[in-house]
Amino acid sequence: MNRDPCARRWREVKLELRRRIAMHWIADRDYLSRLYVLKFGRGPDLRRPTGFNEKILVKILTDRRPHLALFADKLRVRDYVRSAAPELRLAKLYWWSARPDTLPFADLPDAFAFKANHGSGWNVLVERRSDVSAAQLVKLGRRWLRTDFTIVGREWAYRNVHRAVYAEELLRTGESELPGDYKLFVFGGKVRVVQVDRDRFTRHTQVLYDERWNRIDGTVAGLQGPEVPPPDSLDVMLRAAEKLSASVDFVRVDLYDIGGHAYFGELTSSPNKGLSPFRPPSLDAWFGSLLRLDDGAGESLPRYDPGAFSGR
DSSP: OOOOHHHHHHHHHHHHHHHHHHHHHSOHHHHHHHHHHHHHSSOOOSSSOOSHHHHHHHHHHHOOOHHHHHHHOTTTHHHHHHHHOTTSBOOOEEEEESOGGGOOGGGSOSSEEEEESSSSSOEEEESOGGGSOHHHHHHHHHHHHHOOTHHHHOOGGGTTSOOOEEEEOOOOSSSSOOOOEEEEEEETTEEEEEEEEEOTTSSOEEEEEOTTOOEESSBSSSEEOOOOOOOTTHHHHHHHHHHHHTTOSEEEEEEEEETTEEEEEEEESSGGGGOOOOBSTHHHHHHHHHOOOOSSTTTTSOOOOTTOOOOO
16 A cells, blocks of 8 residues: 555556657557556457457447547436436435635535546545545546546547536445345346456455346456355346436446435446456456447437536
């Protein structure tokens, strides 16, 4: 564990600077290919992609359909979820703004999640408000707002997402236990894989199942975990995930089960930016066989409008 926050922050600044420079001088295709080589020791076949990771890279490079931006916008997708899959519950939204200094810190509950709308992985889970200060969150929010997330993995979907920060309900199964993640891989409108993640902030483990809850050997990006029973809300999850996918070639629908109720997490169109360390590697080929790239599905989805959000 790094105990020097200044050193960690300096490394983050240098990494962001390198990415910004690369954004101007290295083409998306070359940049993503280099990341792939660094991860797997070989280049991707982007002309005739067969593996899941290769196909996700092709989507990042070529897919420009409006629904991708809608799926990436964590605030505006809430309205879409209410409309398309009303059986899903949503975490309570306490506040959102493009101005972090307006954070109503004193009015927030003791536990909450502080997140950025326009990126992935930018979140702080506050279990006790006394553990943080308003100034810390405002400073962090300002840093997020200054950052263009597309420099990380060149994901076009985030390019026009409204930059904002927000505070929402911290979902828990008990007084302090965070719920497990159920990540439903939807291919062509059908759920084919359910990835169950546990203890993602401590000793992260995964286990994979098909839509009938038959165990699939291997993991996508985590240590192999023990078998788990299906969630009480599995049927609701499966139906809702397929509704939300609108039959596009691929989307991952992240959900939670709390007290037998299915809660929405987020929609992900390019998991791990096409760099998932499948174990065994043959899983990459199998996932790839399920993903049939298209260029026309999903046209019935509402167009992305960064100015249209109910605020709920």
